[in-house]
Amino acid sequence: MHVTFQRIQIFVTLLLLIGWLMAVRASEPITVIYGRGRESLMNLTINGQSQLEKGDLAAAQRSLDAVIKADPTFYPAYYIRLEVFLNQRKYQEAIQDCNEAFRKDSTFAEAALLRARQTITSVATARA
Numbered sequence: 604m605h606v607t608f609q610r611i612q613i614f615v616t617l618l619l620l621i622g623w624l625m626a627v628r629a630s631e632p633i634t635v636i637y638g639r640g641r642e643s644l645m646n647l648t649i650n651g652q653s654q655l656e657k658g659d660l661a662a663a664q665r666s667l668d669a670v671i672k673a674d675p676t677f678y679p680a681y682y683i684r685l686e687v688f689l690n691q692r693k694y695q696e697a698i699q700d701c702n703e704a705f706r707k708d709s710t711f712a713e714a715a716l717l718r719a720r721q722t723i724t725s726v727a728t729a730r731a
């Protein structure tokens with residue numbers, strides 16, 4: 604367990620060192636460029652975010668699941684859904700969505716930073 608924790612600490616440290624440029628960009632507003640026909644996906648994603656902000660986690664997850672099912676490449680839905688998973692304490696699913704959002708757009712700094720935060724949180728929870 605101790606060796607695993609050390610490896611995670613090293614991973615997080617390297618991620619933060621490598622990603623410092625992304626962290627600088629993290630204060631910029633997220634701008635999503637989506638093509639024609641994807642407006643409904645963005646609207647449903649925004650709806651999921653509103654549901655999340657109101658505390659309706661189940662409805663938010665359903666909305667975001669629908670977006671991801673319709674277009675698995677639409678990374679903003681993964682980003683919002685990972686916030687739902689964090690609120691539900693579904694840490695593995697949150698990490699998977701972080702990774703997926705980052706795979707879809709490697710310049711998406713928020714996904715990298717949340718992945719690092721989630722890794723630290725899940726390790727701390729496991730140790731408690």
